[in-house]
Amino acid sequence: MTVKPFQLLCPRELSDALATLEKHSGNIRVLAGGTDLLPSMRQRLFEPEYVLDIRQLREIQGIRLTEQGIEIGAFTTLHAIENSDELKRSYPLLVEAAKTVASPVIRNMATIGGNVCLDTRCLWYNQSLSWRKSCGFCIKKDGNICHVAPGGTKCWAAFSADTPPALLCLQAEIEIRNASSSRRVTLEKFYTGEGDNYRRLQPDELVTHIFLPRGSALYGGAYRKLRIRGSIDYPLAAVAVALKRKNGDFEDLRIAITAVNPAPLLVAGVQSLVNRAMTRERMAEEIAELAARTAKPLTTSALTPEYRREIIRVFTKRAVLEAAAD
Amino acid sequence: MSDFSVVGKPIPMIDAAAKTTGAGKYTDDLSLPGLLIGKILHSPHPHARIRHIDISRALELDGVVAVVTGADAPNPYGILPVGHDEHALALDKVRYVGDNLACVAAEDSRAAERALELIDVDYDILPAYFDPEESMKAERDLIHENKPHNLEKDYHHVFGNPAQGFAQADCTVEGRFIANEVTHAAMEPHSTLATFDLDPVTGNIGRLTVWSSTQVPYYLQHKLSLVLDLPMSQIRVIKPLVGGGFGGKSEVIPLEIIAAIAARKARRPVKITYTREEVCWAHRGRPRTIIDLKTGATSDGRLTAVEARVIQDGGAYCSYGVVTILYSGALLGALYDIANLQYDGYRVLTNKPACGAMRGHGTVNVRFAFESQLDEIAAKLNLDPAEIRRQNLLRPPAITVNGLRVQSYGLPECIEKVVERSGWAERKGRLGKGRGLGLACSHYVSGAANSIIRSDMPHSTVNIKIDRDGGVVVYTGASEIGQGSDTMTSQIAAEVLGCLLSRVKVVAADTDLTPIDIGSYSSRVTFMAGNATLRAAQEVKRQIASAAAQKMGCAPEELIFRDDLVFRRDAQRGVPRLEGEPSGENPSRQRSRGRTHEQANTSQASVAGRVEGQILRGSLQQKRKEDLTPKDFMTFEEAVVAAIDFHGALTGTGSYAPPAAARGGKYKGAGVGPSPAYSYSAQVAEVSVDEETGQVTVHKVWAAHDCGRALNPVAVEGQVIGSVWMGMGQALTEEMIWKDGLLMNPGLLEYRSPSAAESPQVEAIIVESVDPEGPFGAKECSEGALAATIPAISNAIYDAVGIRLHEAPFSPERVLAALRAKKAAKPLNLTEGVDPTRPTRFREHGGALCFKQKGPERHELDASRAR
Structure with missing residues (x-):
């Protein structure tokens, strides 16, 4: 289907961009890489009158070393992230997760900011207008029913980006700006857990930077992604594990899951299981159980919820053991 | 015969360059002056009776030229003679989500899409059948009344x-x-462009020309004739490049007929290209x-x-x-x-x-x-x-x-x-x-x-024409859909005629130009169109051979056609070396190996004493200059000229019908x-x-x-x-x-x-x-x-x-x-209750649809709901 006509605005300065965002607040979408926005606009999931092209905003591009850690401009491509020597050395988990996104062609376009802000996905939502008409519009777009949890009023569309679980494990913060102010929040606080209104971002706000704290540097880790194909696919369930070790023991273990809930989630209670008197295998299993219980997949994708939850269990165990073996 | 010069060799597809560089034209690449874009309205219901379709609001929209519905083409059709159960646009009932209801032809796709939203359809929703074993028990609300x-x-x-x-x-x-x-998931979505000739004086509708991504141009011509009540002779179907079919284009797909109906009503060319979703619905x-x-x-x-x-x-x-x-x-x-x-x-x-x-x-x-x-x-x-x-x-x-x-x-x-x-x-x-x-x-x-149409008609017919330009033109109805049928055709013609592959031009799948071939399906093309090409080439070869034999003072049977030469069987060693080529035991054997076409052309020039492409003018002069002593060999061109001087342009026809013993x-x-x-x-x-x-x-x-x-x-x-x-x-x-x-x-x-x-x-x-x-x-x-x-x-x-x-x-x-x-592990319901080692029924996706409860009404605050 064609995209509804819109006006493309291409400011060169961040301040102009933020002013534009404020001016057309609620009737404008931000175009970064466009790899998700444009297909969605063709499906008439978004029909804004204005599209803000942020490609020329130099201030929000690139990877910079700072005293506190690393600052990544929101408009930095995933390709740049997976090829950054600094990130490879200090935050290998993020690089590993970025590498699994879609395909090389898409990573050339797609940005880290776009990945953090990626719209939640549901098999009943990411469909054409005529498809959605035929089954009834849902809570997330145009309607008031949920096909996934009939009778429910909450939207369960799954947050399906690859880098946020890694960023959560690395305790990343993000900078959000509007025309008059700037705020900094932990990524964890950015997501609401609701499938429809999935992020805490006002219509006039823009995610401008992502910060990786120095404290999380040199964490080992692993990212395990369930996908049917070796390329292209969004995650259907995935887990990121970040681990800091001290004298062979686990000093700090963080685990986050994605694609099984309306938000990427840090698995709570992991640290309490660490270094207890049990085999590493057993510990990994208990942590995996915790992760599986955190996952609440529903029928938002082609694979069954039970399978996706089981995979969270399997992958968590594997990722923990792999991180431990490094 | 086991030593071939063209057949059996790894030859790149003759159309590969155009496809890989993007220069090739597929149906959706085509345009005509005054072209309209067609968009189809599809049923949102799996099974419903159509009470009423109102297109009046759609017609009022700026840019909309015509809206067609089932009433514009009520004749049924279907690919099988026993299965004429389809209508291009639904008449009284829709039978699946995606069934075709109406088509808007407009100045651009945006106007057409907007107009679709303005077509009002009243349905009586009927119980629907999804599982075949359940469907077989149906007593009422049948999908087709006669089944x-x-x-x-x-x-x-x-x-x-x-x-x-x-x-x-x-x-x-x-x-x-x-x-x-x-x-099938063919790379190219279906696309059709249809246009009618208009009589410049009366303005009456004349012949129909259709370009379509099809594996079966002749079946399409036939079905268009049935639905549009036009004689087949008034319909021309042309198949441009096709980006894969795998069977999904081996029958008449609704858009092919709908485009023609819309073009007739709009009196302007109409192109419809399916979205991927529509491809899945056409299925x-x-x-x-x-x-x-x-x-x-x-x-x-x-x-x-x-x-x-x-x-x-x-x-x-x-x-x-x-x-x-x-x-x-x-x-x-x-x-x-x-x-x-x-x-x-x-x-x-x-x-x-x-x-x-x-x-x-x-x-x-x-x-x-x-x-x-x-x-x-x-x-x-x-x-x-x-x-x-x-x-x-x-x-x-x-x-x-x-x-x-x-x-x-x-x-x-x-x-x-x-x-x-x-x-x-x-x-x-x-x-x-x-x-x-x-x-x-x-x-x-x-x-x-x-054939699915029971008749004694050959399944494939191929014509070959060789004229004074020395080019071999093969006219075949066989449809190249990426599988390599044009390359196969060229190879067979070149092998039989013993000419360079570059001489052969294939004109394929154009019902005005090419003889009937029932299409590219059931893996029939190499066997059947290949045999027809072989026979057509043999017929032309006989004509060339008889002329060349006269010139060479031998019997036609003594001649060998190979490497762009015609020579006497017993004179192979006497064939002159080409300039710049090392001497060898058997030059004719070596000649075509590893030569580029440019080299071949220069060589021919030196042998024949004229440049290729000037054969038309050259032949007469050549004839006068020639001494009349019989020769041991002729170039392919010389032989062709000789034959044309005897016969006029050379044409041959070959056809193939499977033998009775194989039926x-x-x-x-x-x-x-x-x-x-x-x-x-x-x-x-x-x-x-x-x-x-x-x-x-x-x-x-x-x-x-x-x-x-x-x-x-x-x-x-x-x-x-x-x-x-x-x-x-x-x-x-x-x-x-x-x-x-x-x-x-x-x-x-x-x-x-x-x-x-x-x-x-x-x-x-x-x-x-x-x-x-x-x-x-x-x-x-x-x-x-x-x-x-x-x-x-x-x-x-x-x-x-x-x-x-x-x-x-x-x-x-x-x-x-x-x-x-x-392993007798704790059972998890991983597969919607269907055991993959002992399945009893088909699985359904989880969740719920709600066709009837909170129906497909838009949220009242949604902007696109506003009319």
């Missing part, structure tokens, strides 16, 4: 004495297999199938009887359904020697998009079941899977119990080759935990011996299955299975394929690799997911064809059982290999982890469910 119990067609065939066969069996295995639905893919299969064998592995009950979920229209259900039974024969066969086939209507022909038409799902069960029997009898297959080989020439004639039969060699190359004997069962090998075989027709038995339904020749395949797949996730990785496939003579080995390998790859898609990842008749994955993101990342190494092994009737002995190579891949992978999974899957695709959740069941 009781929603049964499109059923066949009950008994050959030999199955009861006696089972009585003789030492081992009988029976089970239900389910293969889920797959679609015509492989129906999901239930196969209840029973096989008996003696203790040494000889099959004594086979009984198959097959139910196909055909969707809402007949399409090729009657043929599909017959192929499913007929192709139980002709692979192995089976004396007793019972087949009960049911083609059932449901409220889903129509299924039709897809690569390996009819045989693939049954072959999956059969080859899996054969391995189950082998396991019970403690026989090697290769051995049980060797035990049941045919002894050709043979006529099978169901009337199929088998002449060339390369299956034994295929089996030996894959067994040898894969290290089967040493490696099977010894690859360690989670890794295994599986073997399976398959076969396919080289064209159907009986099968006389029973009801005997017409489907017979072929002049069958291709054979054997494959070994090596897979590993992740036992915790159920994920299957295919590492390598050894695929031996008997294609008769390989006219173009690189093209054959490409087709075999493509078949294996497509088969792997159906085996592991591809599946149309349904919920109450709604397709949950109508796009290439969620309908998961394999990507390059998980493509295994495929070792294509060509086996050449030269067929006595094929052109130069060739048979088919594009479809037969596919059917072996699915069971080869299934059998390999069994070898790897000991689970026997009865439901395809072997998705990770199914594999994991089976693995957990085997």
Whole structure:
């Protein structure tokens, strides 16, 4: 289907961009890489009158070393992230997760900011207008029913980006700006857990930077992604594990899951299981159980919820053991 | 004759450059002055009676030129003469989500899409049928009134004495297999551009010209004629480049007729290109199938009887359904020697998009079941899977119990080759935990011996014209759809005429220019259009030979046409060397090897004393200058000029109709299955299975394929690799997911064809059982290999982890469910309650649709609701 006509605005300065965002607040979408926005606009999931092209905003591009850690401009491509020597050395988990996104062609376009802000996905939502008409519009777009949890009023569309679980494990913060102010929040606080209104971002706000704290540097880790194909696919369930070790023991273990809930989630209670008197295998299993219980997949994708939850269990165990073996 | 100069050589596709550079024109690339864009309104309901359609608001919209509905073209049609159950646009009922209701022709696609929103349709919603076994019980609200119990067609065939066969069996295995639905996913979505000539004086509508992405231009011409009430002679169908068909373009697709109706009403050219979602609704893919299969064998592995009950979920229209259900039974024969066969086939209507022909038409799902069960029997009898297959080989020439004639039969060699190359004997069962090998075989027709339109018309006709430019123009109705038919045609013409491949130009698939060919389906083109090309070229060659023979003072039979020369058989050594070429024992042999066309042209200039392209002017002068003593050789051009001076422009016609002996038995339904020749395949797949996730990785496939003579080995390998790859898609990842008749994955993101990342190494092994009737002995190579891949992978999974899957695709959740069941692990509902080792029914996607409760009304605050 064609995209509804819109006006493309291409400011060169961040301040102009933020002013534009404020001016057309609620009737404008931000175009970064466009790899998700444009297909969605063709499906008439978004029909804004204005599209803000942020490609020329130099201030929000690139990877910079700072005293506190690393600052990544929101408009930095995933390709740049997976090829950054600094990130490879200090935050290998993020690089590993970025590498699994879609395909090389898409990573050339797609940005880290776009990945953090990626719209939640549901098999009943990411469909054409005529498809959605035929089954009834849902809570997330145009309607008031949920096909996934009939009778429910909450939207369960799954947050399906690859880098946020890694960023959560690395305790990343993000900078959000509007025309008059700037705020900094932990990524964890950015997501609401609701499938429809999935992020805490006002219509006039823009995610401008992502910060990786120095404290999380040199964490080992692993990212395990369930996908049917070796390329292209969004995650259907995935887990990121970040681990800091001290004298062979686990000093700090963080685990986050994605694609099984309306938000990427840090698995709570992991640290309490660490270094207890049990085999590493057993510990990994208990942590995996915790992760599986955190996952609440529903029928938002082609694979069954039970399978996706089981995979969270399997992958968590594997990722923990792999991180431990490094 | 075994030494060829063009045939048998790896020749790049003659149209490859245009396709790879983007210069080639597909239908959607075409435009005409005044072109309108057509968009189709599709039904949101799976089954509903249309009370009223109001197009008045749509017509008022700026940019809208015409809106057509069912009333604009009420004649029914269908690809099969017995299945004229479709209307281009629904008349009184819609039968699946996506059924066609109306079409808007507008100045641009945006206006057309907006207009679709303004068409008001009143429906009476009817109960719908989604599961074929449920559908067969229907007493009322039938999908088509003339089809009781929603049964499109059923066949009950008994050959030999199955009861006696089972009585003789030492081992009988029976089970239900389910293969889920797959679609073609051709790269190019369907597209059609239609225009009418308008009489400049009266303004009356004249001839219709249609450009369309079709595998069957002549069937399209025929159906357009039926629906539009136009004589076929008033319709011209042209097939531009086609970006893959796989059967999805092997019949008339609604947009092809709708574009013509819209163009007639708008009195302007109209182009419609489907979205990917519309391609999925147009579908015509492989129906999901239930196969209840029973096989008996003696203790040494000889099959004594086979009984198959097959139910196909055909969707809402007949399409090729009657043929599909017959192929499913007929192709139980002709692979192995089976004396007793019972087949009960049911083609059932449901409220889903129509299924039709897809690569390996009819045989693939049954072959999956059969080859899996054969391995189950082998396991019970403690026989090697290769051995049980060797035990049941045919002894050709043979006529099978169901009337199929088998002449060339390369299956034994295929089996030996894959067994040898894969290290089967040493490696099977010894690859360690989670890794295994599986073997399976398959076969396919080289064209159907009986056309779907019963007539004595040849299935292919080819004309060749050679004029004074020295170019060989081949006019063929055969449709190049990426499989290489134009290249094949050129090769055969060049081989017969002994001319350079670059002389040959193929004019294909234009009903005004090319003689009738029934189309590119059932792997018939190389065999049938190839034979027709061969015959046409031979006819032209005879004319050239008789003229050249006069010049050379010999009998035509003494002449050899080769390497762009015509020479006397006994004078090969006397052929002069070309400038710049080293002397050699037999220059004519060496000449075409490794020469570029430029070199060839300069060389000709020096031999013939004129530059190519000036043949028209040169011939007379040449003639005067020539001394009259007989020569030992002539260049191809000189020979052509000589012949044209005798005859005028040279033309030849050749056609092909399958011989009566290959047309099968006389029973009801005997017409489907017979072929002049069958291709054979054997494959070994090596897979590993992740036992915790159920994920299957295919590492390598050894695929031996008997294609008769390989006219173009690189093209054959490409087709075999493509078949294996497509088969792997159906085996592991591809599946149309349904919920109450709604397709949950109508796009290439969620309908998961394999990507390059998980493509295994495929070792294509060509086996050449030269067929006595094929052109130069060739048979088919594009479809037969596919059917072996699915069971080869299934059998390999069994070898790897000991689970026997009865439901395809072997998705990770199914594999994991089976693995957990085997280990007696705590059951998880991984597969919507369907056990993949003992499936009883088709799975539905989870969640709920709510057709009736909170219906498809838009949220009141939504902007696009505003009118």
